[in-house]
Amino acid sequence: MTGSVTSSQVTVIGAGPAGLMAAEVLAQGGARVTVYDSMPSAGRKFLMAGRGGLNLTHSEPLPQFLARYPEATPHLKAAVEAFPPQALRDWSEALGQPTFVGSSGRVFPKAFKASPLLRAWLRRLDSAGVQFALRHRWTGWDESGRLLFQTPDGPRVIDATATVLALGGASWPRLGSDGSWVEILTAKGVRVSPLRPANSGVTVAWSDIFRDRFEGQPLKGGALTFGMHTVRGEAIVTRTGIEGGAVYALSAELREAILKAGRATLHIALRPDLEPSDLIARLSAPKGKQSLSNFLRKAAHLSPVAIGLLQETAISSGLSLASLSPADLARLINAVPIELNGVAPIARAISTAGGISFDELDTDFMIRRLPGIFAAGEMLDWEAPTGGYLLQASFATGAAAGRGALKWLPRKI
Known part of the structure; x- marks a missing residue:
């Protein structure tokens, strides 16, 4: 040298x-x-x-x-x-x-x-x-x-x-x-x-339709739950998954679970501020000729990205949102399962x-x-x-x- x-x-x-x-x-x-x-x-x-x-x-x-x-x-x-x-x-x-x-x-x-x-x-x-x-x-x-x-x-x-x-x-x-x-x-x-x-994001295998339409959109006012821990806060849909303050707060537990099992399930409550009975009552109102998306937007005050997340989950699970009872739909809205398949790269x-x-x-x-x-x-x-x-x-x-x-x-x- x-x-x-x-x-x-x-x-x-x-x-x-x-x-x-x-x-x-x-x-x-x-x-x-x-x-x-x-x-x-x-x-x-x-x-x-x-x-x-x-x-x-x-x-x-x-x-x-x-x-x-x-x-x-x-x-x-x-x-x-x-x-x-x-x-x-x-x-x-x-x-x-x-x-x-x-x-x-x-x-x-x-x-x-x-x-x-x-x-x-x-x-x-x-x-x-x-x-x-x-x-x-x-x-x-x-x-x-x-x-x-x-x-x-x-x-x-x-x-x-x-x-x-x-x-x-x-x-x-x-x-x-x-x-x-x-x-x-x-x-x-x-x-x-x-x-x-x-304090990193996690990866999700979004469908092309959901990814292309909602990349960069925030999920506001939600509550994220993993295991025994629930965090209120904002999350953001990314092209490869989900990130944001609420995700970061759970990231250590999510990371360790994914490293151990290769996957983890995160649950998102889209209207955690509503009592289950109140949400069920709203969803029991007549839908009339409205599309399901319009009905959810007006009755449950869900944003387009929240409705998209519900539809994404339903499709991946083989469910039909329209066929769900108000009680089942209310349960899904406040416990949307998101299947995580990885952790975002350390560089991000x-x-x-x-x-x-x-x-x-x-x-x-x-x-x-x-x-x-x-x-x-x-x-x-x-x-x-x-x-x-x-x-x-x-x-x-x-x-x-x-x-x-x-x-x-x-x-x-």
Whole structure:
């Protein structure tokens, strides 16, 4: 391997929320920090996350908040408690981006966008002396333990005193998080749980007629049920299946069921707000000369896509909607079975499950078998629903890894 060797006190690899927060903590602690990223600019996925409104965190009490991380709660608890949602809100306000709590309890910057916050953050990091080296793709270590990068100008070798890895998962790889680090770390003996899509859509074998007519249409006001869990919210028909907030909330259970059995059945209530007796009464009204679609639209207030979903299900099940009694039709409307045959590709998922096992880390987020190498963010083996939990854990673990690296430095200087 050829290339010039550059010394660095602390190298942060990954310019997303976890990496940038680690860099900020390190710089505030007096470390000399350089952030490396394969992309031409910092925070690419962070900006994407804020495209529809940047959901920074959530306002619910901390015990309920921590429960959103299922099996990872014991491993994330100390980091989130050290940098909780209120601390993240205060941090945002100090950058000139005050926040507000939405009706769902989610927390957003008042500007509602990621770009003003990111610009202010990068200015703060610059004033703190943090350096950036972009278009640098990390490829591992050389035989002396120095970091190797591929750049447009050829290979670079970095001799770092400590390193924070914050390379993200494998969702939206075109924004920089492609999971290529998995092979590098497993080659070093680090145990990494397989990366899997989280907060992702699922696939359905729609008929051509349904797909062509309703692709991109939202199913509003419904309730989705899988197993013992029911979620109210919106779902969107895609060309290959179904996605949206309500689907994402069930995606972990759906994913595991599909991986185990190759399929799963999701039930959708199209009018969950109506009592069964009320719905039956509406469907018992004389239909007259109306088509069934018009009757369902007027009597049950179903949207065209909801009616289409009913018809799609009836055809695939060999049923005739017109022959169903009002009671049977009411039951179907509020328990439409959708046969799922797969999970949408990880490249289209909002986030990633799997990653570096917490057993591989010490309490300072240092990889035990790689002294001086810390890890944070979506590289770690946790997942959470949307609602601010993803960014909160990324910020909190980034801060924790930064603190850990600061503790490590005196041992090496």
